Amino acid sequence: MDAFWIILTGSLVAISCGTLGCYLVLRKMxxxxxxxxxxxxxxxxxxxxxxxxxxxxTMLLGAGAVGLLSTFLIETIHRRGQLQEDASIGVVFTFLFxxxxxxxxxxxxxxxxxxxxxxxxxIAYVPLDLLYTKSGASLGPxxxxxxxxxxxxxxxxxxxxxxxLAATTFDxxxxxxxxxxxxLWHYALMGAVSLTTVASFxxxxxxxxxxxxxxxxxxAFLLTDKLPVMLGLSAVVGILSAAGGYALAVAIDGxxxxxxxxxxxxxxxxxLLFSPRYGIPARIKRKTHEELPSVS
Amino acid sequence: MIIHVENPALExxxxxxxxxxxxxxxxxxxxxxxxxxxxxxxxxxxxxxxLIKSVMGLLPADSGYAQMFGEPLDRVRRxxxxxxxxxxxxxxxxxxxxxxxxxxxxxxLGLFRRPRAADREMAMDCLKKVGMDGFAARQISQLxxxxxxxxxxxxxxxxxxxxxxxxxxxxxxxAATEAAVIQLLTExxxxxxxxxVVHHDLQSAADYFDWIVLLNMRLVASGPTxxxxxxxxxxxxxxxxxxxxSQVGELLQKQxxxxxxxxx
Ligand SMILES: Nc1ncnc2c1ncn2[C@@H]1O[C@H](COP(=O)(O)OP(=O)(O)OP(=O)(O)O)[C@@H](O)[C@H]1O
Ligand SMILES: [Mg+2]
Numbered sequence: 297m298d299a300f301w302i303i304l305t306g307s308l309v310a311i312s313c314g315t316l317g318c319y320l321v322l323r324k325m326x327x328x329x330x331x332x333x334x335x336x337x338x339x340x341x342x343x344x345x346x347x348x349x350x351x352x353x354t355m356l357l358g359a360g361a362v363g364l365l366s367t368f369l370i371e372t373i374h375r376r377g378q379l380q381e382d383a384s385i386g387v388v389f390t391f392l393f394x395x396x397x398x399x400x401x402x403x404x405x406x407x408x409x410x411x412x413x414x415x416x417x418x419i420a421y422v423p424l425d426l427l428y429t430k431s432g433a434s435l436g437p438x439x440x441x442x443x444x445x446x447x448x449x450x451x452x453x454x455x456x457x458x459x460x461l462a463a464t465t466f467d468x469x470x471x472x473x474x475x476x477x478x479x480l481w482h483y484a485l486m487g488a489v490s491l492t493t494v495a496s497f498x499x500x501x502x503x504x505x506x507x508x509x510x511x512x513x514x515x516a517f518l519l520t521d522k523l524p525v526m527l528g529l530s531a532v533v534g535i536l537s538a539a540g541g542y543a544l545a546v547a548i549d550g551x552x553x554x555x556x557x558x559x560x561x562x563x564x565x566x567x568l569l570f571s572p573r574y575g576i577p578a579r580i581k582r583k584t585h586e587e588l589p590s591v592s
Numbered sequence: 593m594i595i596h597v598e599n600p601a602l603e604x605x606x607x608x609x610x611x612x613x614x615x616x617x618x619x620x621x622x623x624x625x626x627x628x629x630x631x632x633x634x635x636x637x638x639x640x641x642x643l644i645k646s647v648m649g650l651l652p653a654d655s656g657y658a659q660m661f662g663e664p665l666d667r668v669r670r671x672x673x674x675x676x677x678x679x680x681x682x683x684x685x686x687x688x689x690x691x692x693x694x695x696x697x698x699x700x701l702g703l704f705r706r707p708r709a710a711d712r713e714m715a716m717d718c719l720k721k722v723g724m725d726g727f728a729a730r731q732i733s734q735l736x737x738x739x740x741x742x743x744x745x746x747x748x749x750x751x752x753x754x755x756x757x758x759x760x761x762x763x764x765x766x767a768a769t770e771a772a773v774i775q776l777l778t779e780x781x782x783x784x785x786x787x788x789v790v791h792h793d794l795q796s797a798a799d800y801f802d803w804i805v806l807l808n809m810r811l812v813a814s815g816p817t818x819x820x821x822x823x824x825x826x827x828x829x830x831x832x833x834x835x836x837x838s839q840v841g842e843l844l845q846k847q848x849x850x851x852x853x854x855x856x
Contacts, residue, residue: 459695467676473673475699521733
């Protein structure tokens with residue numbers, strides 16, 4: 297049963313992150329998830345200091361707010377300061393992360409938090425934190441419920457706003473010209489990324505979240521040239537990494553999160569080698585085609 | 593020379609636009625009549641792209657405003673179509689030519705509404721009009737530059753607008769395609785639409801357009817082609833650059849003869 301809950305948790309994270317990650321990759325903002333997962337540290341600490349509890353919803357709120365703040369700062373520095381997007385991402389997240397580290401060290405006495413527990417949630421402990429009904433029946437791990445809710449929200453966003461997200465991602469000027477607010481959808485997407493990142497890394501750890509935001513979408517991108525297929529494939533790749541990673545971790549008796557990320561990386565490598573457009577078979581085919589008419 | 597008309601498709605009033613507080617367009621004031629095929633012409637960096645981006649509300653204006661059909665853009669958005677420069681998007685996006693053409697229909701669909709079969713048919717028709725129906729399913733990065741440009745045109749056609757603003761639709765397309773596209777734009781004009789095109793080639797401008805806007809950070813001239821295409825005004829727009837001027841001389845010679853008969 298533990299295996300089931302762990303693989304399910306991994307899959308939920310993989311699908312949510314992978315779906316949003318598709319849009320991030322296409323917008324050339326793949327590393328924004330990494331940035332947000334670090335930038336939210338001061339939010340978590342402040343939420344804890346003000347509320348005095350480690351209640352996950354308070355934490356989510358604080359982290360979500362700082363996540364959006366960092367999105368706003370990144371955009372503002374990029375637009376107003378004429379700094380490249382990746383550089384402004386780097387500036388903002390290192391700054392906010394550092395603020396979080398200082399807060400923790402300042403209030404070390406009062407704060408029952410450390411970077412480790414914030415940044416490296418452990419997927420292996422997921423089955424330990426169960427929810428019960430009043431009569432005492434088990435409802436499964438708390439995390440699964442939270443992540444299930446997050447996934448529903450992500451799926452709702454992407455299916456209701458499919459054309460808005462596609463249009464603003466592909467051609468933001470055209471989208472704006474036909475009256476689709478690029479700012480609104482940018483923040484909607486980044487809000488979803490913040491929420492998903494924070495909810496996920498509390499349970500599975502930051503490394504796995506960042507891996508799932510980038511690897512399944514990048515793998516899917518190599519395998520298809522249709523956006524809906526890319527979204528679906530990314531989910532499949534994510535689930536395979538979760539299941540395969542668990543099996544690998546059991547086999548080698550190693551870190552589950554690490555193994556899931558490694559299996560994802562292996563899938564990406566396979567896709568790179570055998571992708572229909574960029575892979576080896578395609579290249580060989582192209583080469584023989586090119587050699588036929590001897591131009592030179 | 594600036595000629596104004598009643599009931600214009602596009603009116604720009606005292607428009608000044610800056611990047612980082614440095615104005616690149618000064619006090620532009622012009623009108624373009626309905627049912628014309630108009631060219632915006634000027635040297636590199638003249639502010640042609642800036643002008644239509646500002647008209648489309650993509651760049652804030654320091655002062656002044658633009659109106660279409662006597663209304664602010666927000667009230668007539670569905671009647672206006674904008675075709676950005678081809679280089680402004682990443683063509684590796686996972687979409688087919690048909691997917692992109694279909695985006696033209698998004699303008700007519702409300703928030704959260706999905707395109708229907710009728711929208712797909714219309715998008716397909718528009719691909720056919722630009723000769724791209726054979727490539728409908730092709731991924732857009734696997735199209736040539738000229739084919740990508742035509743897909744953008746198909747997307748604009750799918751909007752079924754009354755006013756089209758196109759930024760260099762002829763950049764990087766071959767002569768045959770250019771002729772086909774000009775014919776298409778002429779047909780649209782004959783159907784009562786207004787098409788405003790940013791154009792680079794002086795040689796063909798006099799032939800293609802019946803209204804010309806000469807721009808070089810300031811408005812040099814705006815009016816019917818035969819009144820605007822004079823040595824003096826072109827010199828002013830191009831700042832007396834030699835090679836351009838000799839071209840202009842040739843052109844004006846050509847102009848002594850009746851304009852080439854247009855196909856259609
Ligand atoms: N994003 C920007 N930031 C700062 N300056 C800009 C920006 N875009 C354009 N400019 C400047 O504004 C001026 C007008 O540029 P614009 O792109 O409108 O010219 P254009 O007439 O379209 O030129 P081209 O024929 O090369 O397309 C140029 O001097 C350019 O350097
Ligand atoms: Mg331009």
